[in-house]
Amino acid sequence: xxxxxxxxxxxxxxxxxxxxxxxxxxxxxxxxxxxxxxxxxxxxxxxxxxxxxxxxxxxxxxxxxxxxxxxxxxxxxxxxxxxxxxxxxxxxxxxxxxxxxxxxxxxxxxxxxxxxxxxxxxxxxxxxxxxxxxxxxxxxxxxxxxxxxxxxxxxxxxxxxxxxxxxxxxxxxxxxxxxxxxxxxxxxxxxxxxxxxxxxxxxxxxxxxxxxxxxxxxxxxxxxxxxxxxxxxxxxxxxxxxxxxxxxxxxxxxxxxxxxxxxxxxxxxxxxxxxxxxxxxxxxxxxxxxxxxxxxxxxxxxxxxxxxxxxxxxxxxxxxxxxxxxxxxxxx
Amino acid sequence: xxxxxxxxxxxxxxxxxxxxxxxxxxxxxxxxxxxxxxxxxxxxxxxxxxxxxxxxxxxxxxxxxxxxxxxxxxxxxxxxxxxxxxxxxxxxxxxxxxxxxxxxxxxxxxxxxxxxxxxxxxxxxxxxxxxxxxxxxxxxxxxxxxxxxxxxxxxxxxxxxxxxxxxxxxxxxxxxxxxxxxxxxxxxxxxxxxxxxxxxxxxxxxxxxxxxxxxxxxxxxxxxxxxxxxxxxxxxxxxxxxxxxxxxxxxxxxxxxxxxxxxxxxxxxxxxxxxxxxxxxxxxxxxxxxxxxxxxxxxxxxxxxxxxxxxxxxxxxxxxxxxxxxxxxxxxxxxxxxxxxxxxxxxxxxxxxxxxxxxxxxxxxxxxxxxxxxxxxxxxxxxxxxx
Numbered sequence: 001x002x003x004x005x006x007x008x009x010x011x012x013x014x015x016x017x018x019x020x021x022x023x024x025x026x027x028x029x030x031x032x033x034x035x036x037x038x039x040x041x042x043x044x045x046x047x048x049x050x051x052x053x054x055x056x057x058x059x060x061x062x063x064x065x066x067x068x069x070x071x072x073x074x075x076x077x078x079x080x081x082x083x084x085x086x087x088x089x090x091x092x093x094x095x096x097x098x099x100x101x102x103x104x105x106x107x108x109x110x111x112x113x114x115x116x117x118x119x120x121x122x123x124x125x126x127x128x129x130x131x132x133x134x135x136x137x138x139x140x141x142x143x144x145x146x147x148x149x150x151x152x153x154x155x156x157x158x159x160x161x162x163x164x165x166x167x168x169x170x171x172x173x174x175x176x177x178x179x180x181x182x183x184x185x186x187x188x189x190x191x192x193x194x195x196x197x198x199x200x201x202x203x204x205x206x207x208x209x210x211x212x213x214x215x216x217x218x219x220x221x222x223x224x225x226x227x228x229x230x231x232x233x234x235x236x237x238x239x240x241x242x243x244x245x246x247x248x249x250x251x252x253x254x255x256x257x258x259x260x261x262x263x264x265x266x267x268x269x270x271x272x273x274x275x276x277x278x279x280x281x282x283x284x285x286x287x288x289x290x291x292x293x294x295x296x297x298x299x300x301x302x303x304x305x306x307x308x309x310x311x312x313x314x315x316x317x318x319x320x321x322x323x324x325x326x327x328x329x330x331x332x
Numbered sequence: 333x334x335x336x337x338x339x340x341x342x343x344x345x346x347x348x349x350x351x352x353x354x355x356x357x358x359x360x361x362x363x364x365x366x367x368x369x370x371x372x373x374x375x376x377x378x379x380x381x382x383x384x385x386x387x388x389x390x391x392x393x394x395x396x397x398x399x400x401x402x403x404x405x406x407x408x409x410x411x412x413x414x415x416x417x418x419x420x421x422x423x424x425x426x427x428x429x430x431x432x433x434x435x436x437x438x439x440x441x442x443x444x445x446x447x448x449x450x451x452x453x454x455x456x457x458x459x460x461x462x463x464x465x466x467x468x469x470x471x472x473x474x475x476x477x478x479x480x481x482x483x484x485x486x487x488x489x490x491x492x493x494x495x496x497x498x499x500x501x502x503x504x505x506x507x508x509x510x511x512x513x514x515x516x517x518x519x520x521x522x523x524x525x526x527x528x529x530x531x532x533x534x535x536x537x538x539x540x541x542x543x544x545x546x547x548x549x550x551x552x553x554x555x556x557x558x559x560x561x562x563x564x565x566x567x568x569x570x571x572x573x574x575x576x577x578x579x580x581x582x583x584x585x586x587x588x589x590x591x592x593x594x595x596x597x598x599x600x601x602x603x604x605x606x607x608x609x610x611x612x613x614x615x616x617x618x619x620x621x622x623x624x625x626x627x628x629x630x631x632x633x634x635x636x637x638x639x640x641x642x643x644x645x646x647x648x649x650x651x652x653x654x655x656x657x658x659x660x661x662x663x664x665x666x667x668x669x670x671x672x673x674x675x676x677x678x679x680x681x682x683x684x685x686x687x688x689x690x691x692x693x694x695x696x697x698x699x700x701x702x703x704x705x706x707x708x709x710x711x712x713x714x715x716x717x718x719x
């Protein structure tokens with residue numbers, strides 16, 4: 001792992017996250033990792049494999065199966081001057097600690113009149129596609145993006161998986177990092193000098209002039225695949241990776257939509273009340289006179305995510321659905 | 333869209349008074365338009381059948397735009413069967429070439445971006461075929477139309493429910509332009525004259541005593557009628573100065589300056605003032621004042637005055653030195669009639685005296701001619717029974 005972190009080469013998203021955690025632990029003695037199975041088991045998604053041996057049980061802490069308990073402990077540690085990284089195995093279980101996140105982490109700065117801040121980072125896996133059925137396939141980042149007082153980021157690339165944690169740990173307020181489960185095995189090359197990245201701005205991952213596909217997380221790669229296919233039929237798609245869901249980078253979204261005049265939003269959340277609905281509204285509010293077609297959305301079907309592979313695939317956004325939506329807004 | 337004065341550039345259609353199939357006679361009111369001067373009734377200048385409208389309600393179009401087609405070939409029957417039937421008019425269509433009537437904008441499916449570009453470039457969306465989703469007009473369609481030079485239309489405004497009153501701010505702009513032009517271009521000369529109108533007022537009192545209030549004559553009617561009669565003898569004060577020459581008008585249409593509450597001022601014409609009996613002049617004056625107060629007068633009334641009378645005496649002042657309304661060449665004014673010591677047959681008597689005035693265009697006439705005209709008017713106004 002050390003070799004991979006110091007020279008250019010192939011690595012996975014999982015390894016990029018691990019490198020980020022290791023660097024954070026090395027840099028700041030106040031940083032520690034805490035969560036279910038993060039130590040001896042090496043993490044449910046094997047992100048923290050090897051870290052217990054390297055950093056010891058004081059800094060790689062296995063916790064009981066009590067999200068409310070250990071997230072609350074993380075909040076207290078952060079208020080006490082530590083820089084904890086709390087791993088909630090998946091966002092599906094984060095509902096058990098929603099009270100800690102929403103009522104404590106997000107509000108303590110306000111409730112204490114600025115006397116306390118909560119410099120806490122919570123990592124959680126999100127998304128469907130691994131046949132884990134309805135209770136283990138949620139995409140709740142859009143829900144969390146509803147809450148003022150916390151920042152929501154969704155690294156989709158190796159660089160962001162590697163670089164967002166460091167910046168998040170410097171934030172004096174809570175940051176939630178949503179890692180899409182389908183990305184952990186994604187591999188690619190990354191520059192050896194890759195390091196901290198901003199967590200404020202959306203990124204144009206592919207430049208185009210006909211339509212803006214606005215997405216984030218796991219759906220970014222489906223969108224890029226659709227864009228590549230559409231390019232063959234002469235349709236020039238711009239792909240925006242939101243990266244940060246709260247606060248949204250309106251400027252980058254509007255700049256793109258004003259250029260292409262059309263928008264397709266791809267969101268693995270359910271359509272109703274989703275982050276895609278929020279983005280749609282903002283485009284209408286801020287770029288209405290630039291629109292050349294109704295805004296289209298590709299979201300997850302509003303059903304509990306099915307277990308059978310073919311039904312799960314049918315429920316989720318796919319490159320084919322994105323292509324169809326692009327054709328729809330272009331009228332061709 | 334007729335021009336109702338040299339200062340008018342455009343008008344907004346607010347009401348159709350005729351519908352397709354209606355018979356239209358020369359002089360009928362066919363529509364109401366709104367201008368800076370207020371709502372004005374447009375009169376037809378041809379007879380025929382109202383075929384169709386070319387301009388939508390609420391649309392603002394430049395002067396000279398065809399607003400409707402009146403089919404002259406299907407001429408209406410002569411209004412008065414007593415008259416010998418005139419030769420049938422040549423089968424001609426009284427209309428200017430105009431684009432096909434546009435579809436109502438509300439039915440057009442166009443994207444916001446397309447609408448914005450169309451508005452900026454003055455493109456009528458009704459003339460564009462859409463290529464976007466569901467056949468909608470999208471940005472590129474308007475771009476292509478711009479490239480092809482599509483028909484530009486004036487920006488539309490939503491139709492108003494009822495004609496609004498005159499736009500006083502716009503009216504003041506026009507008055508400013510007209511009076512500034514007048515004072516810049518017209519070398520005015522001014523004459524005033526005091527007139528004993530005791531006999532006329534006595535005659536009016538006697539006449540009115542036998543009438544109901546709505547039929548009573550006001551001094552203004554006498555002044556108007558006497559003015560028109562004086563102009564018959566002095567045609568060089570009746571007409572227009574245009575293109576460096578005076579053009580006398582055969583007909584006498586005295587414009588009557590009427591103040592509008594709030595600050596506006598208009599001087600619509602009483603047509604053929606000289607040919608109307610005194611009672612008729614009074615009726616027309618009453619009608620005109622009533623309509624001006626609600627901001628509604630006819631196109632010809634605004635465009636036609638050949639001279640103007642301003643009666644500031646109604647406001648209590650002794651005399652007015654008025655400003656000519658170009659391209660007219662004269663304006664006359666009257667002050668308030670007052671009891672004054674006046675010598676009649678060598679004796680001082682209390683008489684009703686009025687100061688009348690004339691502002692004339694020195695490019696057309698001079699003070700000598702003006703004096704003769706003013707004296708003639710003074711003489712005639714003293715003998716209303718002869719008018």
